[in-house]
Amino acid sequence: MEGKPIVLVTGAAKRIGRAIALVLHQSGYRVAIHYGTSEKDARATAEECGSAPIFQADLEKVDEIKRMFREVEQQLGSLYGLVNNAARFRRRDAFEITEADWDFIHSINLKATFFCCQQGALLMKKTGAGRIVNLSSLGGIRPWDMYAHYCASKAGVIMLTRALAKAFAPEITVNSVAPGVILASDQDPRAQELIAATPAKRSGTPEEIADAVLYFLNASNFVTGQVLAIDGGLSQR
Numbered sequence: 714m715e716g717k718p719i720v721l722v723t724g725a726a727k728r729i730g731r732a733i734a735l736v737l738h739q740s741g742y743r744v745a746i747h748y749g750t751s752e753k754d755a756r757a758t759a760e761e762c763g764s765a766p767i768f769q770a771d772l773e774k775v776d777e778i779k780r781m782f783r784e785v786e787q788q789l790g791s792l793y794g795l796v797n798n799a800a801r802f803r804r805r806d807a808f809e810i811t812e813a814d815w816d817f818i819h820s821i822n823l824k825a826t827f828f829c830c831q832q833g834a835l836l837m838k839k840t841g842a843g844r845i846v847n848l849s850s851l852g853g854i855r856p857w858d859m860y861a862h863y864c865a866s867k868a869g870v871i872m873l874t875r876a877l878a879k880a881f882a883p884e885i886t887v888n889s890v891a892p893g894v895i896l897a898s899d900q901d902p903r904a905q906e907l908i909a910a911t912p913a914k915r916s917g918t919p920e921e922i923a924d925a926v927l928y929f930l931n932a933s934n935f936v937t938g939q940v941l942a943i944d945g946g947l948s949q950r
């Protein structure tokens with residue numbers, strides 16, 4: 714176990730974050746599992762990842778982000794990779810979005826992503842190499858009328874990725890994976906409309922997102938500031 718590069722995945726208890734943790738574990742990384750509230754699922758994911766270390770933090774609070782990275786350093790000694798997967802998603806009519814709605818989305822999707830990048834990069838600098846992968850969204854590339862605040866936050870993640878790729882070069886790369894429709898279930902009728910509009914004619918899988926994250930973690934420092942849409946071609950329409 715010792716000697717494997719360590720990668721912290723935020724929001725890794727369930728869904729896409731869990732798939733990312735599993736694929737990285739199976740690909741030779743030592744994963745560290747972050748969760749906010751899903752402790753039971755986080756423990757299950759950690760078990761599946763070879764008794765991976767677990768870190769809890771409410772990413773709304775910058776102090777908790779800083780504490781988490783201090784704990785990572787104390788417990789694990791170093792950090793090679795960071796996958797900023799944790800996020801929030803909420804449908805809202807643009808005429809009705811309140812300040813609280815705006816902050817609910819932006820405090821996690823954009824602000825926490827930035828401070829995790831900052832704190833992760835400070836740790837990575839100590840070993841002279843690092844890889845950061847930010848999960849953005851097709852909604853950061855194409856506008857969705859009922860998700861204006863979410864789209865703005867994910868477009869922010871894309872520009873943050875590009876700016877930090879310059880700020881953290883040459884040791885640390887910063888890239889982004891932009892998922893299209895990744896269904897956990899077929900419950901959402903709107904998802905069926907999006908699938909019908911997707912050239913691949915299907916939903917993507919969490920494992921397909923994880924494979925894209927793995928690509929950026931494995932890539933040399935000549936791959937940085939890039940956004941890879943994994944969306945069945947939907948962003949081309």
Ligand SMILES: NC(=O)c1ccc[n+]([C@@H]2O[C@H](COP(=O)([O-])OP(=O)(O)OC[C@H]3O[C@@H](n4cnc5c(N)ncnc54)[C@H](OP(=O)(O)O)[C@@H]3O)[C@@H](O)[C@H]2O)c1
Binds near residue numbers: 750797800801802892
């Ligand atoms: N699913 C899709 O179709 C899709 C499409 C485009 C983009 N994406 C992006 O892909 C990533 C993963 O998607 P997903 O659908 O799997 O995500 P998700 O289930 O909506 O959220 C992932 C995790 O984020 C964590 N989180 C949220 N607020 C937090 C807070 N205040 N503190 C700590 N953790 C917090 C939660 O952890 P706990 O449960 O432990 O609280 C949650 O399980 C996200 O960045 C998402 O925006 C997904």
